[in-house]
Amino acid sequence: MRRMKQLSSGFSLIEILVIITTIGILAGILLPVLMSARKSARKNQCFSNLQQLGHAFSMYLSDWNGYYPAPGGLFGNFNYWHQVGDGGLVSYIGDNGGLGTIWCCPELTSWQGRWPARTYSMNSYLRNPPDIEYPGCIGILEGCPESKIEEPRRTILLYEGIPVAPGWPDSQDYIYRCGNWTCVRGYYTRERPYPLTIQSYNPWHGKKNNYLYCDGHLRSFVPHKFPNDPPRDRNNEWFVEKSKQSGRPR
Numbered sequence: 001m002r003r004m005k006q007l008s009s010g011f012s013l014i015e016i017l018v019i020i021t022t023i024g025i026l027a028g029i030l031l032p033v034l035m036s037a038r039k040s041a042r043k044n045q046c047f048s049n050l051q052q053l054g055h056a057f058s059m060y061l062s063d064w065n066g067y068y069p070a071p072g073g074l075f076g077n078f079n080y081w082h083q084v085g086d087g088g089l090v091s092y093i094g095d096n097g098g099l100g101t102i103w104c105c106p107e108l109t110s111w112q113g114r115w116p117a118r119t120y121s122m123n124s125y126l127r128n129p130p131d132i133e134y135p136g137c138i139g140i141l142e143g144c145p146e147s148k149i150e151e152p153r154r155t156i157l158l159y160e161g162i163p164v165a166p167g168w169p170d171s172q173d174y175i176y177r178c179g180n181w182t183c184v185r186g187y188y189t190r191e192r193p194y195p196l197t198i199q200s201y202n203p204w205h206g207k208k209n210n211y212l213y214c215d216g217h218l219r220s221f222v223p224h225k226f227p228n229d230p231p232r233d234r235n236n237e238w239f240v241e242k243s244k245q246s247g248r249p250r
Helices: 002-007 013-063
Strands: 120-123 156-160 209-213 218-221
Touching: 013 120, 013 156, 013 209, 013 218
Parallel strands: none
Antiparallel strands: 120 156, 156 209, 209 218
């Protein structure tokens, strides 16, 4: 009877504390693992988004005699790669942006902009003529012909941009339609963030961003950091006509 009474008396305070401590230790071990797995899943989904956008670019090139859509410009135009209308890649994708679509990295969880959400931007140098710096490029509304890209495997097509903060004209949330390495999230430092932007010093995926190249392959790497611009030579993965960059004044 005494043994049955001891068994039915429940857990002691010490036993309960041991169980709570064990659960806390397990949670401390598993939580970082789960968070890492979640980040990895988001990065892979971002890769998948860029891959699908790469297929859309391929179809566009096929339909438009080997010409890319224009990265952007000063005024709206039907051949901009992404827009509210049905031009550019929109007709190949089936929608024109928004959270949860292939236009957005899943790391973006909220958006209150004037236009549908998009986190990816196009390399601004992919115009005809190519490699024109801002602001001279904004009047060029023709995309680059595929034949002008000297090394497609080493030329960036899409990258992950910097969200601008509320306060910019006519917008709440916005990411530039195109740009170069200075428009990549993570280019700026925490000490010198870009004004009126959101975490311009933080890459989208930890220390790295995802990139789509003109030949369709994907890479993830640490972005260039302010104020160190990429070299103006054949090692630069932004310029189209790399052979013309060597010796060019900075």
